Amino acid sequence: MLKGLEPVKQRPGMYTRTDNPLHIVQEVLDNAADEALAGHGKRIKVTLHADGSVSVEDDGRGIPFGLHPEEKAPVIELVFTRLHAGGKFDKGKGGAYSFSGGLHGVGVSVTNALAKRLEVTSHREGQVATLVFSGGDVIERLRLRKAGEGDRRQGTTVRVWPDGKYFESSQLPMAELAHLLRSKAVLMPGVTVSLVNEKAKETQTWQYKGGLRDYLMQTLTADPVIPLFEGEGFADSNETFAEGEGAQWCVAFTEDGAPVRESYVNLIPTSAGGTHDSGLRDGLFNAVKSFIELHSLLPKGVKLLPEDVFARASYVLSAKVLDPQFQGQIKERLNSRDAVRLVSSFVRPALELWLNQHVDYGRKLAELAIKAAQTRQKAGQKVEKRKGSGVAVLPGKLTDCESRDIGHNEVFLVEGDSAGGSAKMGRDKECQAVLPLRGKVLNTWEVERDRLFANTEIHDIAVAIGVDPHGPNDTPDLSGLRYGKVCILSDADVDGSHIQVLLLTLFFRHFPKLIDTGHVYVARPPLFRVDTPARGKKPAGKQYALDEGELTAILDKLRKEGVKEGAWSISRFKGLGEMSAEQLWETTLNPDTRRLLPVQLGRFDFSGTESLITKLMGKGEAAARRELMELHGDAVEIDI
Secondary structure, rough: OOOOOOOHHHHHHOOOOOOOOOHHHHHHHHHHHHHOOOOOOEEEEEOOOOOOOEEEEEEOOOOOOEEOOOOOOOOOHOOOOOOOHHHHHHHHOOOOOOOOOOOOOOOHHHHHHHHEEEEEEEEEOEEEEEEEEEEEEEEEEEEEEEEEOOOOOOOOEEEEEOOOOHHHOOOOOOHHHHHHHHHHHHHHHEEEEEEEEEEOOEEEEEEEOOHHHHHHHHOOOOEOOOOOEEEEEEOOOOOOOOOOOOEEEEEEEEEOOOOOOOEEEOEEEEOEEEEEHHHHHHHHHHHHHHHHHHOOOOOOOOOOHHHHHHEEEEEEEEEEEEOOOOOOOOOOOOOOOOOHHHHHHHHHHHHHHHHHHHHHHHHHHHHHHHHHHHHHHHHHHHHHHHOOOOOOOOOOOOOOOOOOOOOOOOOEEEEEEHHHHHOOOOOOOOOOEEEEEEOOOOOOOOOOOOHHOOOOHHHHHHHHHOOOOOOOOOOOOHHHHOEEEEEEEOOOOOHHHHHHHHHHHHHHHHHHHHHHHHEEEEOOOEEEEEEOOOEEEEOEEEEEEEHHHHHHHHHHHHOOOOOOOOOOOEEOOOHHHHOOHHHHHHHHHHHOOOOEEOOOOOOOOOHHHHHHHHHHHHOHHHHHHHHHHHHHHOOOOOOO
């Protein structure tokens, strides 16, 4: 049982980046930014001291230093010494923050744990509180004094000495730090952000009144072909999103130069993008596509894809999300599914209106997108010609996609005709193909390769994929491959798992190079749907759970949010065929919200995996199978 901040010290990489201390400083900076975002601060000052320490100073409300009623310790001490202690969990009325980057109550606790020394001073209610830590432990208890002349009326100062033993380099990357501070100033017009370097005796100050437009224009490396498209949109209380949720954006389209792409959620930089970026892409594409169709600009035979519009787009996007779901503590990527619809619902109508008000600029943008589409299609046709003319006739039950770009194309091997019907209606017909399979596929572990095509289902799979069966030491011709992703899509029940194993056996035994090159995936449809009632600022919604464990986690979260027991309703999907096309798209087919599991070799090498599958699938291996089940009968799955 690891207590206090010990988990952070033992596994720092789970909580922060360990290449340098920038992220632990950013955690303090984000707290200061949250105060400004809540309207309680106008200045943030970062100082790089000559002794290697860094201080962050703000003029927010100051961290409370009264005793916590349950923990019987000063609140300010709990903030820095307890994981999952914070003031940003309650996003309802009466909470300290409506929108914030802080979510988990983990950030500054990590900073404290990985610091040789940390000093915090809080100015609040006419008093000044000081507290000092070392390695996460209190070394100088809370001291209170009355505020005197020269003291600020309110605000917090945190000074931290990062412990070099936790980081590859103890030096802060100055360019990254300056970029981070500048972006905070851009996203909060009217807030002054400054950086003081005591060693170099330099001070930099940023304050942007022009916001995202000024910032993007200063950062672009090429001139835009049309004027910048900028706008914002935020939800009212009567809409499907929580009041205040929405986004600000500024987009530039250039013909050359590297695109500039920066996105933020509640002022947190999301360098790996996420669902808000997908919403911007979706909104831009649909608006441009609508303009092109309205004015009949698309040449015959040209198919427009989202990347054709998005390829030459530079943007700065700042989203406000009430309860954002990030990927990990570092928060580099947003995973909130609703953020796609949120951003797209504001961007698309705004751009459609702008393009139709400025038709000449709309035509220029259309030309840029059509040119990108034609270049992409020509590249695809070159690959097509190398395939030769001896192509087998595609199986009749295959519902193919329109695109021929294998990097973009996907085929779903679907269990049953009814599920195949839902998949056909719900898919993106541009790039997603569907091949329904009847019943259980043949166990091919001991089937000779030259007898493989005697089975209709396996024959259809091989012909649809465009690759001939081969062995692990063969060098098959993969130039005929028709899809970049071959996805197994079966029910989330025991029969579905059996079909999954039979198909994985087929690919491992007879198409091993597809697994080696990362083309085989398993789709993970949900087993449960939870319909949740409206609560506070959150509208009614629905959540999906893959299994019992996720269902329990969702219900636990609802209880913690104060939803009454039984106010939700739980539906169990008996199979994929029971899902509507819309539900199947949202949960399993949409690249922005689905969960797709890549198939790779696990902890064994090829021969180890082969011997294990022989035990599982071999006809004369009943005794070995029984022994395996007795050993691992209580395990959920075996990593092979």
